[in-house]
Amino acid sequence: MVAMLSQGHKLRQSEFGDGARAGFCLMGACQDCWVWDETGQRLRACTTMVLDGMTLRTAPPGQYWPVTPDLQLHLAATEAGS
Numbered sequence: 330m331v332a333m334l335s336q337g338h339k340l341r342q343s344e345f346g347d348g349a350r351a352g353f354c355l356m357g358a359c360q361d362c363w364v365w366d367e368t369g370q371r372l373r374a375c376t377t378m379v380l381d382g383m384t385l386r387t388a389p390p391g392q393y394w395p396v397t398p399d400l401q402l403h404l405a406a407t408e409a410g411s
């Protein structure tokens with residue numbers, strides 16, 4: 330989490346459409362800090378140690394996450410911006 334936030338101001342956009350998320354509890358309880366690894370596995374950023382060569386996603390791969398209308402918009406915007 331610290332490594333990611335030192336490079337930006339958020340970890341991800343909320344899947345519920347209520348804005349940027351950057352973690353809240355910092356102890357693995359609130360689930361506000363979800364990020365995804367390159368295989369699509371969901372990880373809590375606050376309790377995951379960064380490993381050399383690790384690649385993290387700040388948006389979920391669509392096939393691993395319930396796709397809500399807000400998430401569809403977010404994924405489309407993310408793809409358009411990359």
Ligand code: FES
Nearest residue numbers: 352353355360375
């Ligand atoms: S910040 Fe609450 S679970 Fe990670």
